[in-house]
Amino acid sequence: MTIHSSVVLSKDVELGERVVIGPNAVLLGPCTIGDDVWIGPGCVIGAPPELSSARQNVAWDDDLDHHGVEIGAGTVVREMSSIQQGSRRPTRLGAGCWLLSRSYVAHDCILEDGVTTSAGVALGGHVQIGARATLGMNATVHQRRIVGAGAMVGMSAAVTRNLPPFAKAYGTPAKIKGANTVGMSRQDINTDEIAALDTAYRAGRVPDTEFTDPRLRAAIAWSADAVART
Numbered sequence: 529m530t531i532h533s534s535v536v537l538s539k540d541v542e543l544g545e546r547v548v549i550g551p552n553a554v555l556l557g558p559c560t561i562g563d564d565v566w567i568g569p570g571c572v573i574g575a576p577p578e579l580s581s582a583r584q585n586v587a588w589d590d591d592l593d594h595h596g597v598e599i600g601a602g603t604v605v606r607e608m609s610s611i612q613q614g615s616r617r618p619t620r621l622g623a624g625c626w627l628l629s630r631s632y633v634a635h636d637c638i639l640e641d642g643v644t645t646s647a648g649v650a651l652g653g654h655v656q657i658g659a660r661a662t663l664g665m666n667a668t669v670h671q672r673r674i675v676g677a678g679a680m681v682g683m684s685a686a687v688t689r690n691l692p693p694f695a696k697a698y699g700t701p702a703k704i705k706g707a708n709t710v711g712m713s714r715q716d717i718n719t720d721e722i723a724a725l726d727t728a729y730r731a732g733r734v735p736d737t738e739f740t741d742p743r744l745r746a747a748i749a750w751s752a753d754a755v756a757r758t
Contacts, residue, residue, distance in 0.1 A: 538574070539590040544601065556587035556613075558596035562623065565599055568607035573597055577615040577635030577653070600625070600641065609633075615653075622659070640677065640750075656754045658693060658747060660711070667702075674754045677747035678715070680708040690755065693747035695729055706730045717741050 529543065532551040540557030549555070549567045556574030567573065574597045576584050585593040595614035600623035605611070609631040612619060619633060622641035632650040633639070640659035648666040651657070655669045658677030665683040669675060674690040681687060682698025691697050696708045707726035713719075721739050728735035739745055 532569075536588055538587045538592070540592055541574070550607065554588065557590075557592050558594075558613075558618075560596070560598045562599055562601035562603070564602045566604045568605060568609070568629070570608045571605055571610070573599070573605070573611045574613055575610065577612050579615055579635065579653070582615055582635075595619075595636075597621075603627070606631070606647075634671070646683065654758065656758070658750055658754070660715075662711070664698075672758050674751060674758065676751045678708055678711050678743075680711060690751075692729075692734075693744070693751055694725060704729050704732070715743060717743065 530548045534551045535549045536554040538556045541555045541559045543561050544563035546564050547561055550569035552569055553567050553571045559574045576582055576594055583593055585591045596618040597611055598618045598620045600621055602623050603621050603625040605627045606629045608629055609627050611633040612635040614636045616636055619635060619637050621639045624642045625639055626644045628647045630648045631645045634651055634653040636654045637651050639657045642660040643657045644662045646663060646665040649663045650668045652669060652671030654672045657675045661675050661679040663681040667681045667685045669687040673687055676691055676693030678694040679691050680696045685698045685702040686700040688701045694708045694712055695704045696706050697704045706729050709722050709726055712722045718741055721741055724737040725735050
């Protein structure tokens with residue numbers, strides 16, 4: 529474990545094995561950090577929710593409140609990023625995520641495994657991001673919106689509506705321009721099913737194909753469940 533001497537760790541911060549924390553980072557409890565997590569200089573993890581109704585507790589003096597932050601194994605949080613406590617549930621990042629510099633994750637967000645947020649991405653409260661989705665530089669996601677697994681969001685996009693799994697979307701507001709065919713190909717998803725999804729999304733309709741690939745079926749089921757829980 530490598531923790532710089534300038535790091536602030538409050539009470540109830542649990543660190544896994546081989547965690548690296550850079551200079552001037554602040555970790556406030558309750559907070560659980562998994563094994564092999566890398567946290568860059570100046571990050572703030574576990575500040576109170578930015579809600580006028582939430583108590584702005586002084587967690588750096590061990591005045592704990594709210595529902596915590598959970599970060600899965602192998603996740604990288606680059607410099608100057610901010611992750612807030614949950615107000616109703618823990619704010620959670622899955623395993624193997626990459627949050628590039630100045631990423632902002634508001635209260636109650638859920639990021640599944642392998643999500644990438646590029647530099648300057650901002651996620652409003654209660655946002656849910658499916659596994660292996662990628663958000664381009666300075667993209668913004670409105671509170672309580674859902675970005676499906678495997679989606680690709682273009683840089684500076686403003687996501688104001690839910691995006692289905694493996695969608696490719698960009699613009700302000702973000703609009704679906706087809707499927708993330710490159711990402712799907714990299715996962716060796718069947719080419720016919722990639723084409724069917726891309727055709728449906730480009731036509732602005734819900735695909736009527738009965739997909740056989742278990743990853744597609746799981747991604748569709750996750751999005752439906754996320755919508756139901758919002």
